[in-house]
Amino acid sequence: MSDQQPDQTNIFNLAEQFPNVAELCNALYERELVSLATSNIKDPTLLKRKLSGLTYHIKNAAEFLINEPTPIDVDVHNGTWKSKQSNKCPAAKPATSDDEIAKAEKWFKQHHYHGAVVCIYVNDYGNEHIELDSIDMIPTPANKLHTNKYGWFALNGESLEASKTHVTHRLVKPNKAILSAACSGHTWNTKGKSTPRALSLRELLLSTNINWKTFK
Template identity: 50%
Template structure:
């Protein structure tokens, strides 16, 4: 079931609100437990901490999905954002000078950012967050991917995930953030099957101000 953003306020005033909330929670639990089952944990306490915080994070995500003002629609059954996908990934249109100026003017710790991820045979845009800033050196650190110059260039000597070929920090706009929030994927033929966002990415998407793209 898709819910337009303009109707989300009404959800809280009718009897379907609890049903929608429950469906979102179920979809998120299924996705996160499937993801955790595929991960390798050398430390059992780490798995225990992740499981222990799951209930809180899932309820927060489901609740905020129903309240968030966004140009995107919500797919209740899959707990995902839905929006029109561009025929091609727009990351190759990035202007380094404009990217640099935007981040110099707007960057701050905790801000949600968009990163172009080029993998073997596919590409997508992924949400990350800023956890360190060094404007003296003209760079910022993304929580998952590492250091980037504020003009978008990836600065690490190696990429932490072996299947990734290249990374680029992008200046946010509606098209970039729509692609990231909806999990849009592209391959050499064009559009491909969207990927499911992790719970972390979904929570990051809920922090976006769609009027300023911050």
């Protein structure tokens, strides 16, 4: 019991400072526990490590969502970001002209660094969404980059991973519309807008590292 007191004290102090934080934390806990319960994690040590770090990560995520100024809103009832959804996925159209490709490559050459948050366009048989990932490897010379979840990409956005499925992935140059859609979990299908997906805790934490001033 004594091992939990520091975390509990932090949560209580946070609740005094931000009245909505308890509701937000409950939503995050509920969603993450369901995610862990239905995950494919077979290693009990890994599961124990994830559970033991849950309070720390949720407290940090909740504090950021409530306290930090961003151009998108927070839904405290569901523990999510929310923003107006466009009729079509803003990342669906790839860079095709030489000028567009050059601009994308230039942007990633200037802004790549270890831990940087990036956006991945995901298309699964016409079901589209934009997912937050992070850079974890950059070779020398920096002619490509590696993301934590989706692997290697060329700087023009093309995936360099051999795909064994029908799902396609593309690294996209971020802007405010793309980042807002990714943070809000917007999804689309062949008919248009579809029900937003809930971000994983990992993605939610990545969203707290976005420098929105760069994309105003």
